[in-house]
Amino acid sequence: MRMSANDPDQRLPRYEQVHDALSRRIVAGEWEAGAALPAETELARQYGVALGTMRQAIARCVEAGLLERVHGKGTFVRSGMQNALMFRFFRFRSNAGDPDASVPRAVIHDLREVALEPDVAARLRTGRSMRGIFLLRTRLIDDKPVLLERIWLPCKPFRRLLNVERGRFGDLLYPFYREQCGVVITRASEEISFGTLRKADAGLLGMAAESPAAVIRRTAFSLTGEPVEFRITQGDAMRFHYNVDIR
Amino acid sequence: MRMSANDPDQRLPRYEQVHDALSRRIVAGEWEAGAALPAETELARQYGVALGTMRQAIARCVEAGLLERVHGKGTFVRSGMQNALMFRFFRFRSNAGDPDASVPRAVIHDLREVALEPDVAARLRTGRSMRGIFLLRTRLIDDKPVLLERIWLPCKPFRRLLNVERGRFGDLLYPFYREQCGVVITRASEEISFGTLRKADAGLLGMAAESPAAVIRRTAFSLTGEPVEFRITQGDAMRFHYNVDIR
DNA sequence: CAGTGGTCTAGACCACTCC
DNA sequence: GAGTGGTCTAGACCACTGC
Numbered sequence: 001m002r003m004s005a006n007d008p009d010q011r012l013p014r015y016e017q018v019h020d021a022l023s024r025r026i027v028a029g030e031w032e033a034g035a036a037l038p039a040e041t042e043l044a045r046q047y048g049v050a051l052g053t054m055r056q057a058i059a060r061c062v063e064a065g066l067l068e069r070v071h072g073k074g075t076f077v078r079s080g081m082q083n084a085l086m087f088r089f090f091r092f093r094s095n096a097g098d099p100d101a102s103v104p105r106a107v108i109h110d111l112r113e114v115a116l117e118p119d120v121a122a123r124l125r126t127g128r129s130m131r132g133i134f135l136l137r138t139r140l141i142d143d144k145p146v147l148l149e150r151i152w153l154p155c156k157p158f159r160r161l162l163n164v165e166r167g168r169f170g171d172l173l174y175p176f177y178r179e180q181c182g183v184v185i186t187r188a189s190e191e192i193s194f195g196t197l198r199k200a201d202a203g204l205l206g207m208a209a210e211s212p213a214a215v216i217r218r219t220a221f222s223l224t225g226e227p228v229e230f231r232i233t234q235g236d237a238m239r240f241h242y243n244v245d246i247r
Numbered sequence: 248m249r250m251s252a253n254d255p256d257q258r259l260p261r262y263e264q265v266h267d268a269l270s271r272r273i274v275a276g277e278w279e280a281g282a283a284l285p286a287e288t289e290l291a292r293q294y295g296v297a298l299g300t301m302r303q304a305i306a307r308c309v310e311a312g313l314l315e316r317v318h319g320k321g322t323f324v325r326s327g328m329q330n331a332l333m334f335r336f337f338r339f340r341s342n343a344g345d346p347d348a349s350v351p352r353a354v355i356h357d358l359r360e361v362a363l364e365p366d367v368a369a370r371l372r373t374g375r376s377m378r379g380i381f382l383l384r385t386r387l388i389d390d391k392p393v394l395l396e397r398i399w400l401p402c403k404p405f406r407r408l409l410n411v412e413r414g415r416f417g418d419l420l421y422p423f424y425r426e427q428c429g430v431v432i433t434r435a436s437e438e439i440s441f442g443t444l445r446k447a448d449a450g451l452l453g454m455a456a457e458s459p460a461a462v463i464r465r466t467a468f469s470l471t472g473e474p475v476e477f478r479i480t481q482g483d484a485m486r487f488h489y490n491v492d493i494r
Numbered sequence: 495c496a497g498t499g500g501t502c503t504a505g506a507c508c509a510c511t512c513c
Numbered sequence: 514g515a516g517t518g519g520t521c522t523a524g525a526c527c528a529c530t531g532c
Contacts, residue, residue, distance in 0.1 A: 013520060039498060050522045055499085071499050072529030190491045194441060194461060194484040212459050212484070214441060237441040237459070237484070244437045244491055260501060286517060297503045302518085318518050319510030 018047050018057035026066050026077055027184050036074035037067070064186045104146070106171045109204070110136035113155065113162060120152050123219050123230045133158050138204055139171075145205050146239070151231040157181045158228075174220075177229075183222050185229070191217040194237060201234060214240035265294050265304035273313050273324055274431050274470055283321035284314070311433045311470070351393070353418045356451070357383035360402065360409060367399050370466050370477045380405050385451055386418075392452050393486070398478040404428045405475075421467075424476075431470050438464040441484055448481060461487035 012020075022043070031037060038046070044054035058075060061067040068076045114134040121130045132152050139147040151173070153161070158181055161169075170176045177183045192214065199209040213234045220229040259267075269290070278284060285293070291301035305322060308314040315323045361381040368377045382398040398420070400408070405428055417423045424430045439461065446456040460481045467476040 015520080036498095041498090051524090053521060056520085069499065070530085072497085072531080074498060074530095192439065192487075192489040192491070194459065194487050212441065240439075240441055242439040242489075242491075244439070244489075262501080283517095288517090298505090300502060303501085316518065317511085319512080319516085321511095321517060 014049055015053050015056035015060070018049060018054065019060040021047070022057055022061060023064070023066060026061070027182070031077050033077050036076050040075070066184070066186065104139040104141045104171065105143075106137050106139055106169070107145075108135065108137050108166045108169060110134065111162065111166060113159075114152075116152060120230055124152065124154050124227050126154050129155065131155055133161055135161075147233055147235045148201055148204055149231055149233045151229060153229055157183055173229075183228055185220045185222065187225075188218050188220040192242060193217075195234075197234065205234075205236070207236065212237035261296055262300050262303035262307070265296060265301065266307040268294070269304055269308060270311070270313060270470055273308065274429070278324050280324050283323050287322070313431070313433065313470070351386040351388045351418065352390075353384050353386055353416070354392075355382065355384050355413045355416060357381065358409065358413060360406075361399075363399060367477055371399065371401050371474050373401050376402065378402055380408055394480055394482045395448055395451055396478055396480050398476060400476055404430055420476075430475055432467045432476070433470050434472075435465050435467040439489060440464075442481075444481065452481075452483070454483065459484035 025031075037043065040051060040054055040058065043058075044051045047054065047057075049057075058067060058069070062069060066078060068078050070076065112134055113131060116124070116126060116130045116132045118130075120132070124132065126132065132154050135149075135151040135153070137149045137151065138145040139149065158177075160180060164180065174185045177185065195213055195215045196210045197205065197207060197213045201213075202209045202211055214237045216233045218229075218231050218233070219227050220231075222228045272278075284290065287298060287301055287305065290305075291298045294301065294304075296304075305314060305316070309316060313325060315325050317323065359381055360378060363371070363373060363377045363379045365377075367379070371379065373379065379402055380400040382396075382400070384396045384398065385392040386394040386396065405424075407427060411427065421432045424432065442460055442462045443457045444452065444454060444460045448460075449456045449458055461484045463480045465476075465478050465480070466474050467478075469475045
């Protein structure tokens with residue numbers, strides 16, 4: 001089996017090795033987002049594996065959210081990086097179920113390099129370096145702030161964000177991470193709890209101090225499984241609404 | 248391919264047909280919970296399909312939460328019906344991460360047949376029959392009530408629960424549903440929000456009226472995909488804690 | 495119609511568990 | 514070593530899409 005120069009671990013199953021190699025090519029941007037990959041038979045030939053093995057490798061990429069299969073048409077690089085993600089969990093608009101609802105506008109209030117608190121550094125596994133990028137945003141609907149986001153990133157792939165004009169940050173950060181820093185978010189872990197707003201935070205949201213708030217802590221992971229973003233989002237508890245499917 | 252008498256839809260893929268047939272045998276209790284199924288090769292022979300097809304059918308059962316595979320040992324019927332499920336989402340004990348933590352005790356306050364509110368009837372898809380079983384429970388840790396559960400069930404498979412002594416209900420309902428009514432819960436959909444406690448509910452939880460509460464609405468589905476239980480759980484918002492993995 | 499992904503087969507060999 | 518699930522192959526045919 002021919003593999004890329006990036007040492008494939010020979011102890012791993014072949015479909016894992018092929019999955020890794022294929023993932024790297026996708027992330028490297030060999031195909032445009034939304035574009036079709038070569039047919040499975042062709043890919044199997046390229047990697048020198050049987051069709052079934054190739055299909056298993058592709059299945060892993062689909063699970064990871066990198067690819068999308070369409071019967072009879074082809075296999076495509078996922079474009080949208082889907083989401084308003086977090087945003088769908090609050091019922092801020094009357095048409096809450098509307099999939100075409102526009103992405104809420106983001107306003108950046110702060111962006112700088114900081115010393116990380118130990119708990120944040122631990123979540124980002126920054127090791128000895130306790131420094132990172134800090135971002136404070138509000139999200140607005142109809143020009144009214146409804147969410148407050150504190151975001152921490154490791155310096156390593158993200159330092160260049162410090163040199164980007166705030167106006168050039170999009171409303172959605174994940175596509176922006178991909179464009180600017182080559183980081184693809186494939187998985188996230190969220191932790192939901194409940195608290196009250198500190199005075200300063202309440203001010204940014206136009207709410208009273210000590211108002212009840214939903215608090216979401218999210219750690220987002222890259223293709224390689226490394227934690228690359230930690231964020232704490234706060235919003236009006238009474239408008240919070242989260243759906244989960246179990247098993 | 249030999250199938251059970253229950254008409255397999257010939258238009259479905261073979262592995263789906265085998266999955267359906269196998270699921271029925273598991274639910275019917277042909278193997279004890281925790282017991283090993285025959286080897287894959289033997290099952291493939293029984294159903295007259297290739298090993299790969301049999302493995303795909305088994306994989307579906309694993310996804311559905313019915314089976315568990317252990318490399319080198321065998322394929323087993325899932326016993327525990329896992330969980331304290333809901334309960335792990337509140338941080339009521341100091342050792343919150345302890346997997347051995349005992350299941351909180353349940354106390355039944357009400358159990359009767361009722362006329363269903365339209366929204367509950369809609370969730371349970373009871374059709375013209377708007378009647379169901381209603382259950383009101385509190386869950387206790389160290390003899391202190393910490394959760395309040397309102398549970399609605401369709402009459403069809405559950406009516407016999409009305410004749411069961413309250414003391415014979417276990418702390419976990421899902422294994423009880425299986426034993427008493429042959430209903431296996433395989434999937435649930437939860438909806439999390441925040442609210443405040445009504446006076447009567449607050450009283451049952453030993454909290455002040457209007458206290459902030461986490462509210463979880465859960466619809467649970469049987470093996471066949473029908474909604475068979477709707478419950479609303481309330482608990483102290485300050486002790487609420489929910490973890491979700493996305494994608 | 496050609497080209498794609500989806501299903502299925504019959505066999506081989508590997509990795510793990512338990513005796 | 515015997516028995517299990519996990520990986521892999523090389524081929525066949527089916528189902529869907531689009532020209």
